Amino acid sequence: MAEIFEIIMVLCFGVSWPMNIYRSYKARTAKGKSLAFLVCIAVGYVAGIISKFMNTNYMAEFASKWYVLVFYCINLVMVCIDMALYFRNTMLDKKAEQLKEA
Numbered sequence: 001m002a003e004i005f006e007i008i009m010v011l012c013f014g015v016s017w018p019m020n021i022y023r024s025y026k027a028r029t030a031k032g033k034s035l036a037f038l039v040c041i042a043v044g045y046v047a048g049i050i051s052k053f054m055n056t057n058y059m060a061e062f063a064s065k066w067y068v069l070v071f072y073c074i075n076l077v078m079v080c081i082d083m084a085l086y087f088r089n090t091m092l093d094k095k096a097e098q099l100k101e102a
Contacts, residue, residue: 024082025085028089030093038082052072
């Protein structure tokens with residue numbers, strides 16, 4: 001039963017990240033975003049992935065439960081994409097500020 005709730009959690013995050021990425025891409029600003037938050041989420045996903053590899057029960061049943069690890073990895077990739085957009089948007093914010101000053 002715990003696995004079902006874990007899958008629901010990972011799927012809900014998995015649905016949320018593409019929407020967040022799209023918003024970050026379209027906004028073209030880092031205002032309102034928190035790099036610390038994104039880093040914490042990424043570290044959490046890395047810890048979750050490591051915990052799966054360290055869990056002997058999970059690894060014993062890996063052939064039938066590999067998809068959970070895949071969703072963790074996909075979510076981590078999406079967080080990293082959002083982080084990259086944060087840095088792009090930070091640069092766009094700096095350029096916009098320089099244009100205002102000129």
